[in-house]
Amino acid sequence: MARKSSLSGFPEWLPQERLVELHVLDTLRRTFELHGFSSVETRAVETVGQLLRKGEIDKEVYAVSRLQDEDAGAAGDDALALHFDLTVPFARYVVENAGHLAFPFRRYQIQKVWRGERPQEGRAREFTQADIDVVGDGSLPFRYDVELALVIAEALGALPIPEFQLRINNRKLAEGFYRGIGLTDTPGVLRSIDKLEKIGAGKVAELLKSELGATDEQARSALSLAAIRTEDTSFVEQVRALGVSDPLLDEGLAELEQVIAEAVRRVPGRVIADLSIARGLDYYTGTVYETVLVGHESLGSICSGGRYDALASKGNRTFPGVGLSIGVTRLVTRILNQDFAAASRQVPTAVLVTLADDDSWSAAQDVAAALRGRGIPVEVAASAEKFGKQIKFADRRGIPFVWFTSADGTHEVKDIRSGEQVPADPLSWNPPAGDRWPAVLPRA
Amino acid sequence: MARKSSLSGFPEWLPQERLVELHVLDTLRRTFELHGFSSVETRAVETVGQLLRKGEIDKEVYAVSRLQDEDAGAAGDDALALHFDLTVPFARYVVENAGHLAFPFRRYQIQKVWRGERPQEGRAREFTQADIDVVGDGSLPFRYDVELALVIAEALGALPIPEFQLRINNRKLAEGFYRGIGLTDTPGVLRSIDKLEKIGAGKVAELLKSELGATDEQARSALSLAAIRTEDTSFVEQVRALGVSDPLLDEGLAELEQVIAEAVRRVPGRVIADLSIARGLDYYTGTVYETVLVGHESLGSICSGGRYDALASKGNRTFPGVGLSIGVTRLVTRILNQDFAAASRQVPTAVLVTLADDDSWSAAQDVAAALRGRGIPVEVAASAEKFGKQIKFADRRGIPFVWFTSADGTHEVKDIRSGEQVPADPLSWNPPAGDRWPAVLPRA
Known part of the structure; x- marks a missing residue:
């Protein structure tokens, strides 16, 4: 699985790897559509x-x-x-097509994006993102912040990946707290806090003091806030215990409490309140989300997003939204490299119809058409080689069934895994449900 | 439907238009997979x-x-x-991954391609192609030339488009014929013949004489060949009647006869032999295909391809192939502009779960989860507005069903088209099959 792509940063999958990626994409699409998200694509x-x-x-x-x-x-x-992400193009799309969309507008968008960064695992130059957003016209109920966390937890939960954890914070909570302790350069504080995992608390405290003029006391308070991580709503008490008060802090606490309370109830174990989450992009104005694969934290966030109140506007009309973006290529690369899951065969084909002689090709196509009519993927051998060679053709591709037609019009089908061969009727035979299409199965 | 895109040549669809495109893409994918083609994507x-x-x-x-x-x-x-097509990237992919692929290798590839051409209807700068190819290692049985025509006829036949016609020719037939009458610059002759529909027979004759030094007799012969179009294999006799003989001509005739004979049998009315088809690209070496929508010939070919014996090679190893490419964006644009088909609603959602009061949101999520568990796409209202407003939310999006939950735990579901409202159980209720997902239906 560790083939190198011929152009660094531009991964390409083999057919059996592509089946894993397709499974991920199909699963995400189905989950998003079950939740009423419409598909949109924007130009590249x-x-x-x-x-x-x-x-x-x-x-x-x-x-x-x-x-x-x-x-x-x-x-x-x-x-x-x-485009380097799907959020900026989507904001333009909403503004351009506002007259044709029904708000709140919920869409999913699965496309490639490009960034000229230095390639490394988890960081390609061409990669696929899967985004969901809900955008309102003028206002957007906070409930969507809760709902999107639940949809994403359900979508990720359906993928063949290890345990994951959504880490949620709230920009208002952070900003209100910093203001309450007298630090008003919120982006500056967040930039420093964002380095916590990389450089540690001591160095972050130094940064806060040297770059933002924070006192010892202020730096200690800011770090105490960032140290809070709870699997339930007890973060509220812990923040209150720090003795800071500010109306924006209250608002942020109430919002985050609402998200965590509902998530604990509906997707227990998947979500935590993590008050160290800062998110780089400065268009977020409320809830912010990050997601890690437990045990694979070094991979970075596999799904991030947040609430933005002013990303898109048209004259004095604004379109606030909340959204998340899954790094599909990053996930698929990890699934393949760590062998979390694999396709049950290389090709869609479930049945190879063999040829007894070269003139029987057209009759074999009739058999194939009858099987396909019931949704069974079928190939017909291209020439009447020895049966052993035709069976080997199927075997090399993992095609489970081989079909034989005799001159007297009788049919038999052989499961080449067990060797069992039985009479079969092209108009009624079906493979076991699990053999019809390639399955993508998690490894033990 | 005649919205202009904000960047000329880069079309973007509204959600209900995107549903039509998704239907086309899903239909093609399913047909290709039923025929055993593996999905591959190459980098952009x-x-x-x-x-x-x-x-x-x-x-x-x-x-x-x-x-x-x-x-x-x-x-x-x-x-x-x-990339400006999917054939050149696929050839590179085959060469790079030859050691990992099972030959003959059959793949489909559905991706965007880009060409900086002057935009006009049927010609965008960013557009989606859907390709199928079969590639052999060293050799490839001719039967795949027959099979691919059948697969494409089946795929196009499953789309909501008017009658189409595959027009098939054979490069060997043409080259052998021209050589037989003493014209050896095959690409030159083909370039002139390719202009037949644009400039007419008279001007093509002049071109053949002035640019290629053909005699009156040679020009007349070449044009006689190009005038042959038959719905069955009678083209063979018509060519023979022109009295030209050449071994390559014989080979081409036999190949084209094989394709047309099988196509007439399996997909009657969909395929003709058209000896004027030249195809611009010079890597084709045998069968060539073009496809027109009957009554929409000015749109140009919606699906073209052919046999290439030497597109890909690695040292002295060659990978001959045969393939076709469907112009998906060209087709979808025509479907939308001419209103051939439309989506039955704007959104995936089949059911909107309403809120009786603001505290019932979490209980409404339980109802939604139960319905989704049976594969029903559901949204939950974000706030407990008046029922009239919640119903209007559904109505504007074409969501057919609205769900009501009473304080006493009883449930009712209303079909907002008929107004009929009945008791329902979230654990067992199902919408009619045709309402579960948006359908893309051909217009009368």
Whole structure:
């Protein structure tokens, strides 16, 4: 499974690996659709101006230009570039199509995105994201913040991956707390707190003091908040015990309590309140989510997102939203590299119809058509080689059944795993349900 | 349906339009998988050297470079560009992964491709193709040329589109014939013949004479061949009647006869022999296919391909193949613009669970979870507005059923189309099969 791609950072799967990826994509799609999310795709390119509006990750953007275009050098705001996430394109899509959408609008979007970063495991240059968002027109009930955590927990829970943990925080809670202790540069504090796992509490305290002018007392308080992690709503008491008061803090506490309370009830063990979660992007305004695979924390977050109150606007109309994004390629790479799951065979085919002689090809197609009519995937041998060779063709691909037709019009089907061969009627025979399509099964 | 995209040539669909596209994609995928084709995806970028190897359409290629990369100007062979079709990337994939694939290898590939052409209906700059190919190691039985025509006819026949017609020719037949009448510049003759529909027979005759030095007699013969179109294998006699003989011509005739004979039997009315079909790309070496929507010929070919004996090679090992490519975006655009089909509703949701009061949200989630457990797509109202408003929420989206839960624990479900409201149990109620998921239905 550790094949190297011929272009670093641009992974390509073998057919049996692609089956695992398809299983992940199909599972996510089904879960999202069961929850009423509509599919949307946006074009792969945006204008550079649109992409850099939030002005954060310009180094990572891939520009696109016609090879023979004389203006190719001129990279103005109207120049084109590949999107680096699905949130910015979706915000543009909502604004452009607002007159045609019913709000609150819930959509899922599964597409490739591109970032010119240094490739490493868990970080490709081309990768697939699966996003869900709900966007309102003017306002959006807080309940969607709760619902999206539940949908994502259900979606991830249906995948062949180890235990995962959604870690949830609230930007209002953090901002209100910092304000309450007299630190008003919230982005600055969050940037420092975000380094907690990398550099440790001592160095973060130094940063808070040297860069933000925090006192010992303020730094200690900020770190005490970030140390709070609970599997239930007891974080509320723990924060209260720190003795800080601020109306925004109250609001954030109430919101996070609502998310955690419902999650504990509906998806116990999947969600924690983690008051150290900061999230880099500064468009989040309330709930923020991260997700780790337990035991694989070094992989980074496999699913992140949050509430944004002002990502999209049109004149004085704003479209607040809440959403999460699953790193599908990161997950699939880990599933394959660690052998968490594998496809039960290489090809869709369940039955190979063999040829007794070369003239029977058309009759074999009739058998195949009858089987396909009942939803059974079938291939017909291309030439009447020795049966041993035809069986080997099936065996190499993991095709479980081989079909024989005699000159007298009788049919038999052989399970090449057990060797059992029985009479069969093309108009009624069915394989066992588990053999009809390739299955993607978790490894023991 | 005639919304303009905000970036010319980069179409984006509204959710209800996307449902039509998804229906097309799902139908193609299912047909391909029932015939044993494996899914493969290749990265969106290739090296410029790889893309221009066949040296034909350099003007249309989109180059890709990191926005902040100082070498961005240098567009050498190692520079990256977006793929303009799926055949060239697939050929590279086969060569790179030959040691991991079982030959003959049959794959389908559904992805976006990009071409910097002038946008017009049927010609976008970003569009989706759905390809099937079978590739052999060293050799590939001719029967796959027959099979692929049948698979494509079945796939297109399952789509909500008007009558279509596969037009099939054979490069050997044409080349042998031209050689038989003394014209040896086959690509030159094909280029002229390819203009038949655009400029007419007279002008093509002039081209053949002025550019290729053909005599009146040779031009007349070449045009006689191109005029042959039959719905059965009678083209063989008609070609013979032209009195030309050449061993390659015989081979081509026998091959095309085999394809047409089987197609007439299995998919009557869908396939014709059309000896004017030339296909621009010069890597085809035998069978060539084009497909038109009857009555929409000006749209151009919606599905084309052919046999290529030497597209991919690795040292002295070659991988001959045969394949076809469906222009999905071209088809979907036509379906939407001409209203051939539409989705039965805008959203996946079949049932909206309403709220009697704000505290019942969690109980409503229990109802929703029970319904989803049986594969019914469900949304829960976000707040306990008046029932009239909650019903309007469903109505605007085409959600057919609205669920009510009383304080006494009884449930009722209302079909908002008929107004009928009946008692229902979340653990056993099912919508009619046709209402469970949005359907994409052909218009009368």
